[in-house]
Amino acid sequence: MIELKGSLFTQIMPDNLASQVETQAFAYALHIQIDKLLAYADACRSYAAIDTAPEFLLDYLAVELRTPAYRETYPIETKRDLVKASLLFYCKMGTPWAVERLMKAIFGGGHIAEWYEYGGEPHHFRATIETSAGISQEDVREFWLILASVKRLSSWLDDITTVTEMTTEPPIHIGTAMCGTIMETTLPPAYVDVQAILYVGAAQCGTIMQTVLPNIKEG
Numbered sequence: 001m002i003e004l005k006g007s008l009f010t011q012i013m014p015d016n017l018a019s020q021v022e023t024q025a026f027a028y029a030l031h032i033q034i035d036k037l038l039a040y041a042d043a044c045r046s047y048a049a050i051d052t053a054p055e056f057l058l059d060y061l062a063v064e065l066r067t068p069a070y071r072e073t074y075p076i077e078t079k080r081d082l083v084k085a086s087l088l089f090y091c092k093m094g095t096p097w098a099v100e101r102l103m104k105a106i107f108g109g110g111h112i113a114e115w116y117e118y119g120g121e122p123h124h125f126r127a128t129i130e131t132s133a134g135i136s137q138e139d140v141r142e143f144w145l146i147l148a149s150v151k152r153l154s155s156w157l158d159d160i161t162t163v164t165e166m167t168t169e170p171p172i173h174i175g176t177a178m179c180g181t182i183m184e185t186t187l188p189p190a191y192v193d194v195q196a197i198l199y200v201g202a203a204q205c206g207t208i209m210q211t212v213l214p215n216i217k218e219g
Helices: 021-044 047-052 055-065 076-084 086-091 096-107 137-150
Strands: 110-114 124-131 156-165 181-185 196-203 206-212
Touching: 047 055, 047 076, 055 076, 055 086, 076 086, 076 096, 086 096, 096 110, 096 124, 096 137, 124 137, 137 156
Parallel strands: 124 156
Antiparallel strands: 110 124, 156 206, 181 196, 196 206
16 A cells, blocks of 8 residues: 555556656656645644644643643653643542653653551652652752642642662762761742751662651641
């Protein structure tokens, strides 16, 4: 079967006709016009062509679909992933799936632990972000605001832990124990004012950063 795009009608003609110069010239001219029409037809698609849509169109679709957690500063592949999952986000808003899907789209991976999995208070949870790139304090603040828009309103976040993969090239030789560092960061208000302590530890295989949030009540 011959695909219409990029095809010539001489491919299905007898050799005595397909070999004529006039026929080949006409087939080529028709082929160019057909390819243009097919390109215009592809450009008319939006929802069915998110995988190939240009960045400006993704921004428009995000506004139209009210895509949760969408930012114009995200890489184009992150934007594409968020727009594709817009309807699923609204179908499963307030569930662990929505939070984990959001972490996967923005950071590359992550999961949450419900309160009964770590002995916490009812309706509380923890978030763990898994990424191969470094995460700044600004990223943590941004994630807290984004998380507030998709989590269940009756659920409370206890802390955020980030696990970052690191390579050791050239190899790192450690002769003494590595001491930890403690930093403090203030998260912006997301329904409530929050102060958080950021604990950072390092090891040869990676880093783990934990943001501990105090018990808070709606104000």
